[in-house]
Amino acid sequence: MRPPAQFPSFLCTIPNDNHQSLAMAELVRQFGWVWIGTIAADDDYGKYGIKYFKQNVEKSGICIAFSETIPKIYSRRKILAVVEAIKKSTANIIVVCSSDIDLSPLMDEIAHSNITGKTWIASEAWVTSALIAKPEYFSFLGRTIGFGVWRGEIPGLKDFQLDVHPDNDASDDLTIEFWQTVFNCTWPNSSVPYNTDFRINVTGRERGVHPVSDQLCTGKEKLEDIKNTYLDVSELRITYNVYNAAFTVAHALNNLDT
Template identity: 65%
Template sequence: MIHTIKEINERNDILPNHTLGYQIFDTCYTITKAMESALVFLTGQEEFQPNFRNSTGSILAAMVGAGGSSLSVAASRILGLYYMPQVGYTSSCSILSDKFQFPSYLRVIPSDKIQSEAMVNLIKHFGWVWVGAIAADDDYGKYGVKTFKEKMETANLCVAFSETIPKIYSNEKMQKAVDAVKTSTARVIVLFTSDIDLSPFVLEMVHHNITDRTWIASEAWITSALIAKPEYFPYFGGTIGFAIPRTIIPGLKEFLYDIHPSKDPNDVLTIEFWQTAFNCTWPNSSVPYNVDHRVNMTGKEDRLYDMSDQLCTGEEKLEDLKNTYLDVSQLRTTNNVKQAVYAIAYALDGLSRCQEGHGPYDPNNTCAYIPTFEFWQLMYYMKGIKFKTHDGKWIVLDENGDVLHGHYDILNWQLDDNGEISFVTVGKFNFRATKFELFIPNNSSIFWNTESSRVSCIDILSYVTLYTFKDTNEM
């Protein structure tokens, strides 16, 4: 996000004579923190009374996030009261399309109605008729599986069982989900959950040695480094599912390598990152560790202390980190963040170019101006947003703030020559309004973890998906 804001500020064709700024709040992946952050964001202080200025005194324009459907739902119920534009990059829950409940929410990720349609098309393609479903116990999982089951019923396909994974660990509830998998004759199972919520369930599958299953993954975990570990491959190898399209973001890797806490002593985010990554304390800094993310940052399983008696020298090297920080090979959600920021920038740019007497507001076709505009005035431009991305694709939002057209990559988990899990693209699911096309070439090399799935693939190799569309004109 910071890289994108810097990029926009350096351009002359978008928002000339205006500079974008930012404030970042950590929701800690909890609903309460998401709501607290929304209130603080509106007030700009620790007082929960709206004044629409942040702590720097700058005028608020919009919010990017949050990083999960339940978090976005919670934040949007507050932000929507003031009609403040909120652009999601990973929250795909279908309920967020309801403009009565979420009037100012928009997103650059497809709704789960599209993903559920994609899953059912995939199931039809491979001739599976008896499928299980497991969801996280939150808005993302519940609404996702609800929509999936409705579309399965419409397609005259059967859902063998439907269970939930508890967000707060409960052995009784977890074992109920495990028993459903163990006892059901269904060998194909849809998992509608985030990687964080899925992790305890994965450990249960390993503990009970449950193999011979084909897992259909939602976009929230199909490329997760937390789940895609070689030791889990005997249980989850051959997973097939849908992913946000991957792209290359010019300049991002160089930007990541250039980060250093010595460049700005007030850059709390970078200092916290540096301390957490290298297990040291930055001199003369009172910034605490983010211990919740320490395991992911260091790759170690043990919990570390809040502070370290080892001082950072500044000579630590980012390239020595054994984590995903510098991995720019799977820029999927990252690209969505970029497009969410650009959506706001293009809307502000449209507002700034309004000519008095030719504006969209009554009476007298008036205009709004930076910095005195109101949220509802910016929302006028947000709703009609349409722009071309850096990689030549178009972002177009419909009246519900949803992406009008696009595609998912269809990925398959396979082992590479180094024994690591590789996300192999085996097909694509295109969508445009209510038209859909599943495309899996006959020569796709798909790894299956079950004998039953392997047979199904051979039997329907020449199956042609119904209700397809072809359109070579992007926009």
């Protein structure tokens, strides 16, 4: 097949999502499960992931007990309808293709309803997520199986992150905003408001608007003293693949000159 004119050259540094759907189908067949439910996020990632999965398992005589969709825009009514479908079904194997953010409201309701005894087949977008790996979810997610994106080490990244400081680039408003949010202080003489939408798994604080702190930043705060995922370089998955993509392009451009 000829590549589209818009993209005459194309290279993936991360597997196509179809490979994941195929692997999930092979996993179900390997364990001999024949009665399963599926849940998809209401986007291309979720819907096409589950569609391709179902196409593969149905060829083997595996039956889909229910197929539900998580709303992209939060609706408790729709979330509760998914919970009710899980409760009513006798299927104990549930395949979920969703991001962690979209899945989180459903997990909250499942925890509230105390639904246990299910085996969850997870897509890579939530299987290693800190947003989902909460103690309050352990009672019903303890039997989760999933496929994670390959992780790797990015040399020098942690040192680079520790070098972030407002004094290093006084004109960088994003750095000042980050510093104020992490240390709950206001940078002196800064016009940057203490008003941020950083995600909780980046800064350790709830997302949303926060009031201006009365405490002034001293500049002597140390990033290495904070305990959140900002400095956790042990689970670099998507980040590592972006890193590989950048180096792939860089090497290719370099080779053009040789």
